[in-house]
Amino acid sequence: MTDLFVRRWMTDQQRAGYSLCLILDPEHENDICQSLLNASPIEQYLSVYEGTAITDLANAGPFIFTLDQPGDRRIDGLLEHPQRNWGWLASLPKGDLPNLAKHWRERLLIGPRAHQALYRFHDNRVLARALEQLPADALPAYLGPVISVCCWDGAGWKITDNPAPGTYPVPNEPLWLRTSTCAWQAMQIRLINAHRYLLAEHVKAYADLAGQHDPDAWIRDRLTQADAWGWHAPEQVEFLLVQSLQAPAYTLEAYWQARADETPARHFERVYSLQGFGKRQTSL
Known part of the structure; x- marks a missing residue:
């Protein structure tokens, strides 16, 4: 059983004198997350988004729990089903839980201030891709106080040791933001970032949509449409999502379709203007 591999790693880390911690995405593991919250002393867990610019998403965002024992039965369901991509495990120096939360809080938001996105460090697919591609000398700034990571990469469990655990500033050009990502993972x-944006900024309209459509399928269709039109900039995708959400019967008017002689930029400017927002400043 693959979970025996993880239990052995957990035992080795505890015997070395380190704390064990679980980085958990509660989005699809809410029951397990609530069980851990109810059974854990307050000093043994943290919400990573708490106290940040996205603190309103604190309950939906990742939690970090410290685990007392390698054989903790509360996480059996997670270890037996790693394909649910619930997060990952790490070892830390004793008492370093607050430092780990601070480390990732400093790396949460990426991109220009006006168009920031969330870096999903808690997604084991994102972490595994970065760990696979980063050179060894970039690992300390990426993993911070983490001593060792045990992570499911889609094919099996992988262990990565941090060569120099500690406290590091965020590099000006983080290498982990340059790692390639497969199309499905991207x-x-x-999808998750769009979902969280609509939940935070347009919750009523988004809830109304969910009463008639599968939100994941609806967002996927909008993102596929944005790709087909060549609308890749964050403001273009945001515009398409919000206007589609507000359109009668969630159906855009015919003038939204691209013309044969239009570049993606001119197409966007035309639709933006026809939607009543006026002419944008453009270098075209």
Whole structure:
């Protein structure tokens, strides 16, 4: 059983004197997350989004729990089903839980201030891709106080040791933001970020949509349409999502379709203007 591999790693880390911690995405593991929250002393867990610019998403965002024992039965369901992509495991120096939360809080938001996105460090697929591609000398700034990571990469459990655990500033050009991502993984990240944006900024309209459509399928269709039109900039995708959400019967008017002689930029400017927002400043 693959979970025996993880239990052995957990035992080795505890015997070395380190704390064990679980980085958990509660989005699809809410029951397990609530069980851990109810059974854990307050000093043994943290919400990573708490106290940040996205603190309103604190309950939906990742939690970090410290685990007392390698044989903790509360996480059996997670270890037996790693394909649910619930997060990952790490070892830390004793008492370093607050430092780990601070480390990832400093790396949460990426991109220009006006168009920031969330870096999904808690997604084991994102972490595994970065760990696979980063050179060894970039690992300390990426993993911070983490001593060792045990992570499901889609095919099996992988262990990565941090060569120099500690406290590091965020590099000006983080290498982990340059790692390549498969198309499916990239779409999953975009879906989750779009979902959280609509939940935070347009919750009533989004709830109304969910009463008539599968939100994941609806967002996927919008993102696919944005790709087909060549609308890749964050403001273009945001515009398409919000206007589609507000359109009668969630159906855009015919003038939204691209013309044969239009570049993606001119197409966007035309639709933006026809939607009543006026002419945007453009270098075209």
